[in-house]
Structure formats: C-alpha cells, structure tokens
Amino acid sequence: MxxxxxxxxxxxxxxxxxxxxxxxxxxxxxxxxxxxxxxxxxTKETRAHTDVAEETRTAMERLVREMRQSSGLEGVHLSSGATDATWMTFWTDFNGDKAHTSNAADPEVLTYRWDPTTGRLSLTAQTSTSVETRPLLAAKVKTFGVLLRSSSWEYDANGDGSTTWEELDASPVGNHNNLPDDPELAYVDLVELTLVVDDGDATQTYRTQVDLRNRS
Ligand SMILES: [Ca+2]
Ligand SMILES: [Ca+2]
Ligand SMILES: [Ca+2]
Known part of the structure; x- marks a missing residue:
C-alpha cells in the first residue's frame, strides 16, 4: 500500500x-x-542622445573651422521672428587664389541657414553650375543664435567692452538701417554662435566664439 x-x-x-x-x-x-x-x-534613447550630441559637435566644429579660415562674412540675416530664417554667408579661399572660386571641387561660398519653422540647419554650397543645399543636423534646432562683434573698440558706444553690430550700424562707419549689412560686416571679426538642439526629451545648448582671423 x-x-x-x-x-x-x-x-x-x-x-x-x-x-x-x-x-x-x-x-x-x-x-x-x-x-x-x-x-x-x-539603450536606444541613450544612443539617440549620444548621436545628437556627437552630430551637433561635429557640425559645430566644421562651421567653426570654415569660419576661422574664412576671408569674411558676405552677408548675414538675423531672424526677426518665428517664421524668419537666420542665415550667414561667408567666403573661404580654400585654394588660396584670393578670388571667389565657384567651380572648385571644394566650393568656397558657403551659407549656413536655420529655419525656425522646421528647426532645420542646412548648408548651401554655391558653385558655378549648381547650388547644393543639404541638412546638417537630423535633430531639431530650436535656436541658432549669431552675435556679431568687432574689435574696433572706438565704436563701443555704451563702453561695455564689446562692440556689437548694432553699435557699428549707429556709428559713423555704419549705414544706420538697423541691419547687419556690408558697412558693418567689414568691421566684424568675432562671431558668437549659440545652438540649442532638441534631442527628443531635453535640450542641449552649444556655444562657441569664432575669431575671423583671416578676414581680409
Ligand atoms: Ca579661391
Ligand atoms: Ca558695447
Ligand atoms: Ca547696417
């Protein structure tokens, strides 16, 4: 049992x-x-954040390098509102012939443009046969700030140690039109850039100063 x-x-x-x-x-x-x-x-989110940071740093480094070698700003437009783009065109004499080379394999006239409506930062390269625009960052750019300064201290009207394009515009060398155009850009030799990038759930701010040491 x-x-x-x-x-x-x-x-x-x-x-x-x-x-x-x-x-x-x-x-x-x-x-x-x-x-x-x-x-x-x-893991995926962490990777996405790292990719955004990496991509932004690479884009920023490139922009800084090109501007540093640049012979000067050709034109600047600063956004005046939520639908107005900020752009900056400069010439970099890569082949050293002291002329704008438009058929070079390495185009010399570059325009960085930020569109606040799409959050896109793009780069346009002009050649004699084409104008090629491509996005620089996949992430959304919330702000692309451009501050234009000059080392011509004599035009530092408010005496704060920094000569802004607005002070240049109002000075005898400016054309008093409240725009950063040719007469003032000829004196601009320091550009401060601020990039605020949305990486999904947070924003990261990148700031850098570029000395236009090759300005002609
Ligand atoms: Ca050239
Ligand atoms: Ca000042
Ligand atoms: Ca002006």
Missing part, C-alpha cells in the same frame, strides 16, 4: 500542479520580457 502511493507520487504531477507551474512560468516570462524591452528602450 505504502509502496503503491509512492509510485503514484513519482508517476507525475496533478493537473493543478501543472497549471500552477505554467502560470508561474508565464508570469516570470512576462516580467523578464518587460525588463528586457525596457532596457532596450533605455
């Missing part, structure tokens, strides 16, 4: 035991899968 009971126990599990086991396995599986998916999402 005792032997028989033992044999019955060893023979297997009751249906209830099997169902309980399956239920526990199911719960455990769901928990494990959930954890795996969550950590995958976190």
């Amino acid at each position: 005792i032997r028989r009971i033992g044999r019955r126990d060893a023979a297997g599990f009751t249906l209830v035991e099997v169902l309980v086991a399956m239920g526990l396995l199911g719960v455990l599986g769901t928990i494990l899968l959930g954890t795996a998916l969550a950590s995958n999402t976190v």
Whole structure:
C-alpha cells in the first residue's frame, strides 16, 4: 500500500500542479520580457542622445573651422521672428587664389541657414553650375543664435567692452538701417554662435566664439 502511493507520487504531477507551474512560468516570462524591452528602450534613447550630441559637435566644429579660415562674412540675416530664417554667408579661399572660386571641387561660398519653422540647419554650397543645399543636423534646432562683434573698440558706444553690430550700424562707419549689412560686416571679426538642439526629451545648448582671423 505504502509502496503503491509512492509510485503514484513519482508517476507525475496533478493537473493543478501543472497549471500552477505554467502560470508561474508565464508570469516570470512576462516580467523578464518587460525588463528586457525596457532596457532596450533605455539603450536606444541613450544612443539617440549620444548621436545628437556627437552630430551637433561635429557640425559645430566644421562651421567653426570654415569660419576661422574664412576671408569674411558676405552677408548675414538675423531672424526677426518665428517664421524668419537666420542665415550667414561667408567666403573661404580654400585654394588660396584670393578670388571667389565657384567651380572648385571644394566650393568656397558657403551659407549656413536655420529655419525656425522646421528647426532645420542646412548648408548651401554655391558653385558655378549648381547650388547644393543639404541638412546638417537630423535633430531639431530650436535656436541658432549669431552675435556679431568687432574689435574696433572706438565704436563701443555704451563702453561695455564689446562692440556689437548694432553699435557699428549707429556709428559713423555704419549705414544706420538697423541691419547687419556690408558697412558693418567689414568691421566684424568675432562671431558668437549659440545652438540649442532638441534631442527628443531635453535640450542641449552649444556655444562657441569664432575669431575671423583671416578676414581680409
Ligand atoms: Ca579661391
Ligand atoms: Ca558695447
Ligand atoms: Ca547696417
């Protein structure tokens, strides 16, 4: 009798035991899968943030390098509102012939443009046969700030140690039209850039100063 009971126990599990086991396995599986998916999402988000930071730094470094070598600003337009783009065109004499080379493999006249309505920062290169525009950053750019300054301290009207394009515009060398155009740009040799980039759930701010040391 005792032997028989033992044999019955060893023979297997009751249906209830099997169902309980399956239920526990199911719960455990769901928990494990959930954890795996969550950590995958976190990894993806972290990667996206890193990519945005990396991409922004690369774009900023490129812009700074090109501006540093630049022979001067050809034109600037600063956004006056939510639908008005900011752009900046400069010439960099890459082949050193002291002329605007438009057929070079390395185009010399570059325009960086930020459109606040789309949040896109793009680069346009002009050649004699084409004007090519391509986006610089995949991420949304919330602000592209451009401050134009001059080392001509004699025009620092408010004496704060910094000569702005507005002060140049109002000075005898400016044309008093409240726009940063030719007469003032000839004196601008320091550009401060601020880039505010939205990386999905936060914004990152990048700021840099460019000395236009090659300005002709
Ligand atoms: Ca050239
Ligand atoms: Ca000032
Ligand atoms: Ca002006």
